[in-house]
Amino acid sequence: MNFLFKFFIKNNINSKRTIWISIMALIPVIFAAVILLLKPLFSDEGVTVSSLFPQVSVFLYIHFLLPLTAIFMGTAVIGDEVDGRTLPYLLTRPIPRRTIVLSKLISGAALTGLIFLISLLVTYIIMKQENGLHGLIQDADIYLGTIGIIFLGMVVYLSLFCFMGGLLKRPVLIGLFFTFGWESTVSFLPGNIKYFTISHYLHILAKRLYDSQFTNTDPKRALLNLLFRSKEISSEAAILILLAVACVFVFLSASLLYIKEYRLEKS
Amino acid sequence: MNIEAKNLSKWYGQVVGVNNLEFTIQSGVTGFLGPNGAGKTTLLRLLTGQLKPSKGNLLINGNPVWNNYQVLQNVGYCPELDNFWDYLTGFEFVRATLCMHGFSLSEADIKAEEAIHVMNMEKFQNKKIGSYSKGMRQRIKMAQAIAHNPPLLFLDEPLNGMDPLGRRSTIDLIKEFGEQDKTVIVSSHVLHEVEEMTDTILLVNHGRLLAEGNIYEIRELIDNHPLQVTIISNKVNILTSKLLEFEDVKSVQLNREENQITIETLSPEKFHKRLPELALDNNIKIKSLWSPDENLESVFDYLVR
Numbered sequence: 027m028n029f030l031f032k033f034f035i036k037n038n039i040n041s042k043r044t045i046w047i048s049i050m051a052l053i054p055v056i057f058a059a060v061i062l063l064l065k066p067l068f069s070d071e072g073v074t075v076s077s078l079f080p081q082v083s084v085f086l087y088i089h090f091l092l093p094l095t096a097i098f099m100g101t102a103v104i105g106d107e108v109d110g111r112t113l114p115y116l117l118t119r120p121i122p123r124r125t126i127v128l129s130k131l132i133s134g135a136a137l138t139g140l141i142f143l144i145s146l147l148v149t150y151i152i153m154k155q156e157n158g159l160h161g162l163i164q165d166a167d168i169y170l171g172t173i174g175i176i177f178l179g180m181v182v183y184l185s186l187f188c189f190m191g192g193l194l195k196r197p198v199l200i201g202l203f204f205t206f207g208w209e210s211t212v213s214f215l216p217g218n219i220k221y222f223t224i225s226h227y228l229h230i231l232a233k234r235l236y237d238s239q240f241t242n243t244d245p246k247r248a249l250l251n252l253l254f255r256s257k258e259i260s261s262e263a264a265i266l267i268l269l270a271v272a273c274v275f276v277f278l279s280a281s282l283l284y285i286k287e288y289r290l291e292k293s
Numbered sequence: 294m295n296i297e298a299k300n301l302s303k304w305y306g307q308v309v310g311v312n313n314l315e316f317t318i319q320s321g322v323t324g325f326l327g328p329n330g331a332g333k334t335t336l337l338r339l340l341t342g343q344l345k346p347s348k349g350n351l352l353i354n355g356n357p358v359w360n361n362y363q364v365l366q367n368v369g370y371c372p373e374l375d376n377f378w379d380y381l382t383g384f385e386f387v388r389a390t391l392c393m394h395g396f397s398l399s400e401a402d403i404k405a406e407e408a409i410h411v412m413n414m415e416k417f418q419n420k421k422i423g424s425y426s427k428g429m430r431q432r433i434k435m436a437q438a439i440a441h442n443p444p445l446l447f448l449d450e451p452l453n454g455m456d457p458l459g460r461r462s463t464i465d466l467i468k469e470f471g472e473q474d475k476t477v478i479v480s481s482h483v484l485h486e487v488e489e490m491t492d493t494i495l496l497v498n499h500g501r502l503l504a505e506g507n508i509y510e511i512r513e514l515i516d517n518h519p520l521q522v523t524i525i526s527n528k529v530n531i532l533t534s535k536l537l538e539f540e541d542v543k544s545v546q547l548n549r550e551e552n553q554i555t556i557e558t559l560s561p562e563k564f565h566k567r568l569p570e571l572a573l574d575n576n577i578k579i580k581s582l583w584s585p586d587e588n589l590e591s592v593f594d595y596l597v598r
Contacts, residue, residue, distance in 0.1 A: 029392040040380040111376035115437075118341045119393040120366040284360055287344050289305060290374060 030121070030129035031136075038137045043102060047095045047138060051145035054086040058152040076161070079153045080236035083172045087146060088228050092179045093209070097201035099138050100187025103130045104283065105197060111290045117283075124280035127188065131276065135184055139177050146173055171235040179228045182268045185275035186224070192282040224271065227264040234261045294367065294445050294476040295319060296340065300349030303335055303500075310335035312500040313349070318478065322471035324487035324494040324508070325480040332500035333480035334373050337449045340478070341370045353445065366394070369443035371434045373450050373480075379423035383414055383433045386422055390437040408440035409433075413462060427454035435463060439470075446470060446477040452486055464489050519543050519557040522564065525581040529554050532577055539567065552580075 038044050061075050061082075104127070107113040116126050150169045154162050183205075190197040209223040220226040259267075296318040303310035311332040325333045338344045339351050342358040342365060350357060353364050377386060387408055391401035409418045412432040417425065422433060431454050438446060448467070452460050467490045470477050481487045487494060488508055496504040496511055504511050526532050529552050533545050541560035548554065558564040561584075572579050 029398075033389055033392070037378060040378075110378070111374045112378055114338075114341070114343060114370070114372045114374065115390060116393070117343050118365055118368065118370045118372075119390070120362050120364075120395065121393060122362055123360075289344070 030125065031133050034130045034133035035137060037106075038099075038133060041102075041106075043098050044137065044141075047098065048141055050091060050095060051141045053091065054082055054149045055145055055152065057086060058082060058149045062152055062155075074156065075152075076154050076156055076165075079150065079168065080232070082149060082153065083146070084229070084232045084236075087142070087172070087176055088179060088232055089210075089225060091142075092176055092228075093183050093201075093205040093225070095138055095141075096180055096183030097187050097198055097205065099134045100131075100184040101191030101197040101201060103127065103134060103184070103188040103279070104192035108288050108290065113288055113290060117288075123283035127280045127283055128276070131184055131188055131279070135177070135181050138180055138184075142176050142180070143173055146176065168235065172232075175228055175231045175235065178231075178265065178268055179224065182224050182272045182275075185272045185279060188279045189275045189282065192279055192286065224268065227268050230258060230264045231261055295354055296445075296476065296478075297352045297355075298349065299352075301339070301346055301351050302348040303339060303344060304347045309500045310344075311339070311497070314497075314500075314502050316495060316502065316505060318476060318495075320471075320474045320476045321493060322467055322477045322479060322491035324491050325478060325497060326482070326484065326487050326494045327480075327497040328482050330499075331482070331497045333482075333497060334449055335500070336497070337370075337373075337447050337478070337480055340447055341365070341368060367443050367445050369438035369441065369446045371438040371446075371448045371451050373453070375427070375430055375434075375454075377422045377430065377433075380421060382419050382421055383425070383429075383436070384409060384418040386433060387437045387440050391440050394441045396441070404440050404442075405436075408436040411439065411466065412436040413459075428456050428459050431455050432459060432463075435466075439466075444475050446475060448477065448479045450480055450482075452481065452483075460486075519559050520561040520564075520584055521555055521557055522561070522582065522584050523553060523555045524568075524579060525551070525553050526572075527552065527578040527580065528575070531575055532571075535571055535575060539564065 058075075061078060065075055104113075107116060117123070146169065150172075151162065154165055157165070187197065187201050190201055194200055205225075209225045212220050212223050213225055213229070296316075298314045298316050301314040302312050309332075314336070325336060327333050335344065339346060340353075340358060342361065345359045352358070353367075356364050358364050378389075381389065384405055387405040388398075388401045391404050392398065396404060406418075409415055412435050414429065414432050414436060417429055422430065425433065431451065435448070435451055438448065451467070452463060455463060464486070467477055467479060471491065479487065479490055492508045493506070494504075494508050494511060495502060524532065529547060529549065533547050533554055536542050536545055536554070536556055539558070541558050541563055543557040543559060546555045556564075568579070568582075571577070
């Protein structure tokens, strides 16, 4: 497992996908830098750059970059070896098939997690620099909490898309539809249907983390929730549900390699 | 090591991969011989646990192969697919596959070097596989198959793309493995290649086992198969009448428009010996001569008929 983990990390580092993910991880950094440059335009209205950090974290990282990178990384867990026709080298070794899936998943999560860790750190420093070093350290829990949510979300999305990648013929397309079609639409609907999305639970965790800074920014949603009496679950319950979803899809992905045959033709 | 197939079938939807195969293979080299699409690769994929039998059993030393990764400890596999993690060097690739077999990095280093030496790839071991020629890729694939010294070797068209020297040394190596009491299965669609490695073959076509056993017995069947020879000449009429006088010529088909005749002979050697003499004596120019069915496929067709 240890060797396979290192092998797949190296594999991932050498893939174009990782370069693209790294480039995409620059988007929030550039966005933060632009906000900083435009600061004089809105400083009169009492809005600080620092106060926008939760919005940047939630909308750019949690709702956009996290699922998008997970689609490309997750569908590649089995899909890469199938498309690259290197699967026979793995399947004809005395290694349990679940170990192959787990090693690839963990290496994917570790590498993407590291990219996000750095990207978010730079964004955090740029946006919170007005409070000085003392402020940066004081708000470190916000940074650590955000990276925790991102990492948890990464594990859940990766396991889901890993399963899709092993099962479906066009997993990226279906993944994109799931994330930016289903999840985006449903999260704005009142009622309980949003409980069938991953983003909802991540949103709950983010809301609790940013507390007063964030909940007040979305009065329409608060009103809708009030009207339709949609109950919000606790952070602990959200974490448990996300972990359970991850476990189910890791299990299903590993089982897939035991059940499904991959008939690889010459390229 | 003993391999046993009982009633073994594999279908891909409506398509038959292999059909109702029954065989037992003991140690030594065995050739899977058959034309492209005969079911050789399917059989090797079943043997390496990549595919699940649709019907019947496939056992290695009494153990089923599908979803039984322990069996693979004893298996070395050289796939037909020419794909790699191209960013790896040849050495890194062989070492990685050894580590997947549970060897420590230091053990893997030693074994990888040995295997690369055996396959005569030392000069290129530190170059990326992406830059390798077809023959080099084939040799590095062989190196990863033999590196852990497995008692069972499954080699899918191992000589594909190799240069004559590489072919020679690989054939010798395969024979050597057979003499060491390893069980080696080599698939090929080229009869003389297999002949050089072993005299035990399984002849497969359209997923069925056509013949099993000694290659010389099968050779005899093949020798009874009339060989077609096509000739383009400036005097096809005279050539046709002269050729019909040969006892071994079964039939002659004349195509005047293209100055071409196609004959069927039961004794190709005799025919090829006498033809130049005939041409000289009658001042006939042979512009072109080839055998359209000098391949295994036609032999299989003949055997199936």
